Amino acid sequence: MADNKPKLQVSAIKNGTVIDHIPARHLFKVISILNLDHIKTQITFGTNLESKKLGYKAIIKLSEVYFKDEDINKIALIAPHAKLNIIKDFNVTTKRQVEVPDQIKGIAKCGNPNCITNNDNVNTIFYVLPKDKEKVALKCHYCEKITDPEDMEVF
Numbered sequence: 001m002a003d004n005k006p007k008l009q010v011s012a013i014k015n016g017t018v019i020d021h022i023p024a025r026h027l028f029k030v031i032s033i034l035n036l037d038h039i040k041t042q043i044t045f046g047t048n049l050e051s052k053k054l055g056y057k058a059i060i061k062l063s064e065v066y067f068k069d070e071d072i073n074k075i076a077l078i079a080p081h082a083k084l085n086i087i088k089d090f091n092v093t094t095k096r097q098v099e100v101p102d103q104i105k106g107i108a109k110c111g112n113p114n115c116i117t118n119n120d121n122v123n124t125i126f127y128v129l130p131k132d133k134e135k136v137a138l139k140c141h142y143c144e145k146i147t148d149p150e151d152m153e154v155f
Helices: 024-033 069-078
Strands: 016-023 043-051 055-063 083-088 091-097 103-105 125-129 137-140
Touching: 016 024, 016 069, 024 043, 024 055, 024 069
Parallel strands: none
Antiparallel strands: 016 055, 016 083, 043 055, 083 091, 103 125, 125 137
């Protein structure tokens, strides 16, 4: 008996990166901070996919794209449970859980308009709070303002 149920198909990528376990509500923020709108290779993304861990998740598949540690830190700020799969010849060669570092330099903006980083040519430095890193908050090295995830501006 033939199975007439519709099947969802997302094509596999030969070489590249898959970012999985992005909270669905943060998909477009991840796309924005990674500047994926400027990539010339194939990008496939899905959102509001059921997830036991997150409730709903998003996924991004990028053909021929690999990330530097600095970019992975950006992903971790927005999606601390995200996983990166490196694909070579249609096979997953590396699985990597993003990790929020203890310190972030030069990739987020301080929310204090009077902070030296917003008024002089000084790179931002933040300490990541809390230590469990479930909800990432940043404490500015210079002015000590704490920036919550909802107010975080990553560049």
